Amino acid sequence: xxxxxxxxxxxxxxxxxxxxxxxxxxxxxxxxxxxxxxxxxxxxxxxxxxxxxxxxxxxxxxxxxxxxxxxxxxxxxxxxxxxxxxxxxxxxxxxxxxxxxxxxxxxxxxxxxxxxxxxxxxxxxxxxxxxxxxxxxxxxxxxxxxxxxxxxxxxxxxxxxxxxxxxxxxxxxxxxxxxxxxxxxxxxxxxxxxxxxxxxxxxxxxxxxxxxxxxxxxxxxxxxxxxxxxxxxxxxxxxxxxxxxxxxxxxxxxxxxxxxxxxxxxxxxxxxxxxxxxxxxxxxxxxxxxx
Amino acid sequence: xxxxxxxxxxxxxxxxxxxxxxxxxxxxxxxxxxxxxxxxxxxxxxxxxxxxxxxxxxxxxxxxxxxxxxxxxxxxxxxxxxxxxxxxxxxxxxxxxxxxxxxxxxxxxxxxxxxxxxxxxxxxxxxxxxxxxxxxxxxxxxxxxxxxxxxxxxxxxxxxxxxxxxxxxxxxxxxxxxxxxxxxxxxxxxxxxxxxxxxxxxxxxxxxxxxxxxxxxxxxxxxxxxxxxxxxxxxxxxxxxxxxxxxxxxxxxxxxxxxxxxxxxxxx
Numbered sequence: 420x421x422x423x424x425x426x427x428x429x430x431x432x433x434x435x436x437x438x439x440x441x442x443x444x445x446x447x448x449x450x451x452x453x454x455x456x457x458x459x460x461x462x463x464x465x466x467x468x469x470x471x472x473x474x475x476x477x478x479x480x481x482x483x484x485x486x487x488x489x490x491x492x493x494x495x496x497x498x499x500x501x502x503x504x505x506x507x508x509x510x511x512x513x514x515x516x517x518x519x520x521x522x523x524x525x526x527x528x529x530x531x532x533x534x535x536x537x538x539x540x541x542x543x544x545x546x547x548x549x550x551x552x553x554x555x556x557x558x559x560x561x562x563x564x565x566x567x568x569x570x571x572x573x574x575x576x577x578x579x580x581x582x583x584x585x586x587x588x589x590x591x592x593x594x595x596x597x598x599x600x601x602x603x604x605x606x607x608x609x610x611x612x613x614x615x616x617x618x619x620x621x622x623x624x625x626x627x628x629x630x631x632x633x634x635x636x637x638x639x640x641x642x643x644x645x646x647x648x649x650x651x652x653x654x655x656x657x658x659x660x661x662x663x664x665x666x667x668x669x670x671x672x673x674x675x676x677x678x679x680x681x682x683x684x685x686x687x688x689x690x691x692x693x694x695x696x697x698x699x700x701x702x703x704x705x706x707x708x709x710x
Numbered sequence: 711x712x713x714x715x716x717x718x719x720x721x722x723x724x725x726x727x728x729x730x731x732x733x734x735x736x737x738x739x740x741x742x743x744x745x746x747x748x749x750x751x752x753x754x755x756x757x758x759x760x761x762x763x764x765x766x767x768x769x770x771x772x773x774x775x776x777x778x779x780x781x782x783x784x785x786x787x788x789x790x791x792x793x794x795x796x797x798x799x800x801x802x803x804x805x806x807x808x809x810x811x812x813x814x815x816x817x818x819x820x821x822x823x824x825x826x827x828x829x830x831x832x833x834x835x836x837x838x839x840x841x842x843x844x845x846x847x848x849x850x851x852x853x854x855x856x857x858x859x860x861x862x863x864x865x866x867x868x869x870x871x872x873x874x875x876x877x878x879x880x881x882x883x884x885x886x887x888x889x890x891x892x893x894x895x896x897x898x899x900x901x902x903x904x905x906x907x908x909x910x911x912x913x914x915x916x917x918x919x920x921x922x923x924x925x926x927x928x929x930x931x932x933x934x935x936x937x938x939x940x941x942x943x944x945x946x947x948x949x950x951x952x953x954x955x956x957x958x959x960x961x962x963x964x965x966x967x968x969x970x971x972x973x974x975x976x977x978x
Contacts, residue, residue: 429802431796431800432796432797432799432800432802432805433796433802435792435793435795435796436792436793436796436797436808438788438789438792438793439789439790439792439793439812439852440808440811442789442848442849443811443812443849446827446830446845446846446849447814447815447826447849449830450826450827450829450830451818451822451826453826453829453830453833454822454825454826454829457829507725510718510721511721511722511725514714514718514719514721514722515722517713517714517718518714526722526726528961529726529729529730530725530726530729532954532957533729533730533733535903535906535910535953535956535957536733536910536949536950536953536954537909537910537912537927537930537946537949537950537953538910538912538927539912539927539930539931539934539946539949540733540736540930540946540949540950541732541733542732543732543736543930543934543938543942543943543946544731544732544733544734544735544736545732546934546938547732547735547736547739547747547938547943548731548732548735550747555735582732585728585729585732588729642817642819645819646819646820646821646822646913647913648820648821648912648913648916649912649913649927649931652931652935653931653934653935662821663819663821663913666821666825667821667916667917670825670828670917671916671917676829679825680825680829683819683821683822683825684822686819686821686822687818687819687822690819691817694817
C-alpha cells in the first residue's frame with residue numbers, strides 16, 4: 420500500500436463517523452452537561468432560575484426525607500418488578516425453547532411483539548383490567564378463590580409492579596432465550612442418561628447455564644423500571660411519585676428546573692453505578708461463559 | 711428434543727393470556743356500543759372510532775407522530791449508515807468508544823434525555839418546535855438504526871465490492887450501485903424499527919412537546935391523566951394497528967426474532 424492510500428484508510432473511518440460524532444457531541448453530550456450544571460443553579464418562585472453555583476438542590480435532596488422515601492419507592496418497585504419478571508420469564512423462555520419450530524416462532528412473536536406496542540396503550544389495558552374494586556382482575560381472582568375481598572390495584576405499588584412487569588417481561592424472556600440458544604441440548608440428554616431426574620437437570624444443568632442470561636435481563640429490566648415514566652404515572656396517579664414522575668412534575672408543573680435536574684442527575688448516576696457494578700460482578704462470576 | 715410436560719403447558723398458556731390480555735382488552739373496549747367503559751357484550755360498534763373525528767387534536771397528533779417518526783428515522787440513517795460502514799470495516803483507535811457513544815441513548819433513561827433536551831432547546835431558542843423534536847428523536851432512534859445497519863454491513867459479501875472496484879467503480883458510484891443495494895434490507899429494517907421507537911416514545915417527548923407539536927402518545931397520556939373513557943381505547947386500538955403493520959413488515963423483511971435479539975450488536 421502506498422503512503423497516500425495508507426493515510427486515506429487511516430482517515431476514512433473518522434471521515435465516515437464525523438457527522439454522527441458531531442451530532443452526538445453537539446446535541447447529546449452538551450445537553451447532558453448542561454443538565455448537570457443546571458442542578459447547581461438556584462431557583463425561586465418569583466426570580467426563576469439563577470445561574471449561580473450552589474449546593475441547595477443537592478442539600479435538599481440529601482436532607483428532606485421526602486426524597487429518600489421517593490427514591491426508595493422507585494428502587495423497591497424496580498426490584499420487585501425485576502424479581503417478578505425473572506421468576507416468570509425464565510421458565511417461560513425455557514418452555515418456549517423446547518417447543519417445535521412453528522409454535523416456537525409463533526409464541527415468540529406473541530410474547531416479544533408487545534415490546535414494540537405503545538407503552539401508553541399497554542398500561543391503559545392494565546388500568547382497564549384493574550379498574551376499581553370490581554375490575555376484571557379482582558373478579559377473576561375472587562371467582563378462582565385466590566382471595567376473598569378485592570385488593571386495590573389502581574394507585575398502588577402492587578398495581579405498578581404488575582403493570583411494569585408486563586411491560587418489561589419481553590426483555591427478560593429475550594435475554595434468557597438468548598442464553599438458551601448457546602446451550603447444548605445434548606448435555607441435558609447426557610444428564611438424563613446418567614439417571615438425573617427433571618428437578619436435578621433443571622437445578623444442576625439448566626440453571627447455572629442460563630443464570631448469566633437471567634442476570635443480564637435483570638439489569639435491563641431493573642434500569643428500565645427504575646426510570647419508567649408512563650406506567651407509574653398512569654397506574655400510580657398523582658400522589659404515588661417515583662423519580663421520573665417527580666422530575667416531570669418539577670419541570671412542567673412546579674417549574675423548579677434546577678431541583679428536577681438534580682433528581683434526574685441523581686437517578687442517572689445511581690443507575691450507571693448499579694448497572695456498571697453489577698455488569699462487572701456478573702462478568703467476573705461467569706467469566707467462562709463470556710469468553 | 712424433549713417435550714414440555716402438562717404443567718409446563720398450563721404455565722405457558724396462562725403466561726401468554728396474561729401477556730395478551732391488556733392489549734386485547736383495549737382493542738375490545740374500543741368497539742363498545744355503550745357510552746362508558748365496558749366490554750362489547752351487546753354487539754360491536756364503531757361509534758368510538760367515529761368519535762375520534764370530533765377530536766381534531768388527536769388527528770393532528772397522529773400526523774405529527776407519523777411525520778416525526780418517518781423523518782427522524784430517515785435522518786438517523788443518514789448519519790448511521792456511514793458510521794456503520796466505518797465501525798464494521800475499519801479497526802481504528804477509539805472505535806469501541808465511538809460504538810459505545812452511539813449506542814449510549816439506549817442506556818440513558820429517557821426521562822434524563824427529555825430533561826437535557828428541554829434545557830438545551832430552550833436555551834438555544836427552539837424549545838417546543840417540530841425541529842427540536844426531530845433532533846431529539848434522531849438521537850433516541852440512532853442506536854436502532856445503527857444496530858441493524860451494522861448487522862447488514864458486517865454480514866455483507868465483500869467480494870462483489872472488490873469485483874466492482876476491479877472494474878473501475880469507486881467512491882460514490884461504488885456505494886450507490888453496489889454497497890447500498892446489498893445492505894438495503896438491513897437499512898430498511900433499521901428504518902422501520904427506528905420508526906416504531908419514535909412513534910411510541912412518550913417519556914422523552916412529553917418534556918419537549920408543546921401545544922401544536924404534541925405527538926399521539928403525549929396527547930393520549932395527557933388525556934388519560936384527566937379521565938379514561940372509550941375514546942382513548944379506540945385511539946389506542948388505532949396506534950396498535952399502525953405498530954402491528956410495521957411489525958408484520960419488519961417480520962417479512964428481516965425476521966422479528968433477529969430484530970429483537972439485536973444480533974451483531976457492535977459488529978464484534
